[in-house]
Amino acid sequence: MLKINKNKEETETHQFLPSGEWEGFYCYNKSSEQHKMEINLVFKKGIISGNGTDDIASYTWKGNYCLKTFKVAMIKRYATHQIKYNGDIDEQGIWGVWENIVQMPPGIDAALFERMKAGFRDTMIGGFHIWPKKTATNSEKNKAEEKLTKSKKLKRLVKMRSLKEIVINSI
The missing domain is CATH 1.20.5 (Single alpha-helices involved in coiled-coils or other helix-helix interfaces)
Known part of the structure; x- marks a missing residue:
């Protein structure tokens, strides 16, 4: 896991975005089943970085956040594939949607590729919610x-x- 820099002057000070341990879940489209995520995140000068684990594998996070719009855009990178996350920041954490980034292989017809993607649509998009992990004192x-x-x-x-x-x- 990523080591969190404890120097508070360098990391984000907004109460909605504390650097450190986060948790949450993602869901597939048309399914309410929650797949848990454990995450370490660092918020610094508009940049999000970190890593974590879920029921698929370990991964890294890279992305951006904006405190004017309270929006995030992140990429979750597994060893085998990438997931694009877009969301909103509020007092409950970060909520939004994710989409599996699939690039068309060389030599494949574009129309055929789009039909193939449409067939797997429900497993390639979904929603998510993550929030700062409660500290022992909060518990x-x-x-x-x-x-x-x-x-x-x-x-x-x-x-x-x-x-x-x-x-x-x-x-």
Whole structure:
């Protein structure tokens, strides 16, 4: 995996694009099945770089981002093929669409090649969503909040309040 440069002056400071560990999924067209991705990304001066793994193989990322339009364009490179990613940046991460980059082999008729691509269309395009991986402190905070909402004392207080409201409303 890529080693992340911890020098914050060099990497992007926008809260939506923290350099480091990211996670997410991609889906094939017409399928809701999520294929998980684990990624290390560096955002620096409009350039995205990094690497990761998914259920296909390991890969590298290269691309660009723009904080004026909140758009990204990236290429995911496996040893055997490349995938083009285009997406939008927001507080939930990066969302968008991907497309398998297939170049026409020499000597193949262009019309035939396009018909062949159309036959595999649903396996050559899809959607994706990636987001910064939650840190241990965020996970601990979420567990504490969950524990609070599942608290027996809190449930009793809510029950007592409900009983009190019933009594008051019946008077």
